[in-house]
Amino acid sequence: MYTPHTDSEREEMLKVIGVPSIESLFEDVPAEYRFPRLNLPEPLTEMEVAAQLQELASINETTRDLICFLGAGAYNHYVPAAVDAILRRGEFYTAYTPYQPEVSQGTLQAIFEYQSLIANLTGMDASNASHYDGATATAEAAVLAYHHFRGKRTRFVVSPSVNPQYRAVLRTYMNGYENLEVIGDDTNHPFATVEDLLPLVDPNTALVVVQYPDFFGRVQDLTGFAQKVHEAGALLAVVVNPLALALFKSPGEMGADIACGEGQPLGIPLSYGGPYLGIFATKKDYVRKMAGRLVGETTDKEGRRGYVLTLTAREQHIRREKATSNICTNQGLMALAATVYMSLLGKTGLRQVAELCYHKAHYTAQQINQIPGFEVDLKAPFFHEFVVKCPDSVEEINEYLLDNGILGGYDLGNDYPHLKNHMLLAVTEMNTREDIEILCEALKEYSHD
Amino acid sequence: MNVPPNLKYAKTDEWVKVEGNIAIIGVSDYAQSQLSDIVYFEFKVDPGDTVTKDQSVATLESVKAAADVNAPVSGKVVELNQSLTDQFEVINSDPYGAAWMMKIEMSDAAELDALMDAAAYEAYCQERGH
């Protein structure tokens, strides 16, 4: 309970206001609905709530209790202690949106640095201050493309190897516009290459969306593809895993117009799915069309360098019904987490983590491919996730793995009709060789039984 | 405040210069001073588009506000002053000259009668205060 008033203070205040009681401040609330009795549990003291929540939390099994090989859009990475040390500074987490720049330079400069890091990582010209997550960032790419062509181009071509949840969110957002078609993601052909999308890219196409690495973990050079998309006059959005970009060519280098994606791998805990971090960066032609907040550099009267929210006239509080997006918050504290993480790891560290993920995943894939009944396509290049064809249902195998203290991969049959019995497995720097061997032993035993 | 006498003016602060069947449009000195420093300008139509009177054809932004440029007359867009997309400052410095925005081939010249002349527009601006 955090209201500090004493009884005598309350009485003094009521006198100054000129009313007899607190209840009299609510006379304009209809009498028949006033002061309802809420049926909530009795309040707990801090000590009691801590015990209750500790108990709830301990019911769970976590990626610290189990050996985790689950990815599919959220990844088990190590977060260095220094990240949370900064995030727990009250000056950062109890601050508001930096609308008064003179007392918010901490937040503003941190976001400016975040924008810089993301622009560099993605090879783009500018990044915004973040969207809610990878799914909504992808949807915002479609909104940008829609407005770029002023609604004259109504086709959106999406690869089936874009994260299924992202494709769903994109469709939810595009439902607000008339006469659009979102096509190309035929889940009966999950492994279609990006080139397979080209016949659909016509003069009415506003945007093509592909993922890199794709939902199945594969990476390929998109440079030639980007050229073809541009020849049709459409924009190209590439959904990225930012950690992969420490190792592989950036979307900017390959010709993407928009890079969007999920920043959770950059120092943000799994936290059962949120809060995460939506990355959004574009080439300079689209900077002014970006939704979301932007921090720009400037000076004050004395010539001191400082930072402000800029191009705010685009935003909902000024444009109102003419704004292209209604977004108000960004993911401020998560962007700070990513900034601290990237600052700590830097050029060398980020590459090192990406390489660890790569090598461990490839070792795991090779080992599993040798287990009777299990098959992995080792030909196509991939980052840290790969598809395992299994001898049985993924559900059964995962149950078996769970009994052995292992959190197995994602059941692709959930989203792709022809991929029942296919598991998406992720390996990160958190998986030791021993972990990998335990997994392979368990799978070997499973295939014997 | 500058209100050239040979132009017509809309209530939403656009000016029109008539050359035969073509209406050349822009925003008035009053408009640019209300917005103050313009930081962004964008066309919302392309050459060849048909526009109706009062339709929003461009967007202006300053640091604190955004405003639409509304077509004072209906017709077909025949030319855009593309240089404004990069050189938007000229809207503040030369709203009636270099900052002409587009040329519209009028479909109904009678619509011009609904616009104000310079004297009426000047009075209208005084009323609103500046």
Place this chain on the structure above:
Amino acid sequence: MTEPTIYELSSPGRVGVRYPQPDVPLAELPQDLVRKDLPLPELSELNVIRHFMHLSHLNYSIDSGFYPLGSCTMKYNPKINEEMARLPGFAYTHPLQPIETVQGNLALMYELQEYLKEITGFDAVTLQPAAGAQGEFTGVMIIRAYHKSRGDTKRTKILVPDSAHGTNPATSAMSGYEVVHIPSDSRGNVDIEALRTTCDDTVAGLMLTNPNTLGLFEEQVVEVNRIVHEAGGLVYGDGANLNALLGIARPADLGFDIMHINLHKTFSTPHGGGGPGSGPVAVKGAFKEFLPGPIVEVLEEGDEELPPVFGFYQPTQSIGRVKAFHGHFGMMVRAYTYISVHGADGLRKVSEYAVLNANYLLARIRGTYKVPYDRICKHEFVVEGVWDDAPGVHALDVAKRLMDYNFHPPTNYFPLIVREALMIEPTETETKQTLDRFADVMLKIAEEAHQQPELLREAPHSTPIGRLDEVKAAKELVLCCWLPEQVKN
């Protein structure tokens, strides 16, 4: 006092965190795809800690001072919430884990859904939306789906009061609706006659904030909602101002059909410098099946020995997902903790004292500041930051001068229907002493405005940096530490 950027602090070869060498044989890298250069800074761990510590010192925050930002509800962010969200049992769970391994998470989400239903009076809740604006989008899309399901395609308009927050019309527009503004009357309520005239069978719904952005309770809210219902429309409640209604009135009782709740306002989850928030949406039973899924439900009832088994269900006419996974679980833990320490009586006390504090502050500065809609307010109020006899001084200058007295300014220039608006929301966690100090300073600044206006116009004088050139920022558009060629247009 300028803190260098991480790029300026960088030194080639520095490493902040070391990782182990690979313990597996190295696989071949596809050389044609490998990145040739990675232009990121290189700092040591101490560099990084010091840099962000320096930056933190440049920030104002609730932990350091009073933050009367109207409509943001800058109440104290309890530290126990931070501890609970970080419990390893919560923080290390993956969103796609089998449900039998995360029954603790699901129990918490289910209970939170139930608490929010009880507090607001609605029948079903989704915890998925990431923020208030996303909650609004969800709500308006539900309205759209509802009318579509009835085969009613005539309804193309959403009504929005002229005092509404910008997200309301923006959300309506991005959902495909035409926005029609309804004026406010002289008491600050929605103009009932204007509403009556506008409400017909082309109206899909009304978006209403109650208390409204003037901090005033809609005196005819039941009638307003009835009028919309009679015309066949739905009423969407913007829950930004729920801090005035906990245990005071339930929005569902007042006639709202759908509303979003801001966990980062009413339920104390921290603002984080601009996010993350969390915007659950609550609906009446008729709209339950339109909610985005999955929603937590009880799969098997428990008994004296066993707890219930929780799982997910997918609403049958869902508008679709609005974000990946389940929503901002980390914020749910915080809100759940907050509600648990308050209980029903505690929550009512929150609203009572939020409203007491606002009215007290209003009583103290009324007279010196013009109050355009002067009646008992709820948790916030709006004054004009301008005086006819103090020319050249604007609300912005009052705001900037407050910073010299170590206060964060109130919300500026909103709502639009008040000229030179200053919207003040003290919240319930502030003491009478803090309010008195703030009121004293507001009165002093009013005096300065008349006698030494240049103190205001050039303020702030004592902050780490002075007023910044926003025109330069927008024109030059430097958005990165390394300026890419030709970003400036």
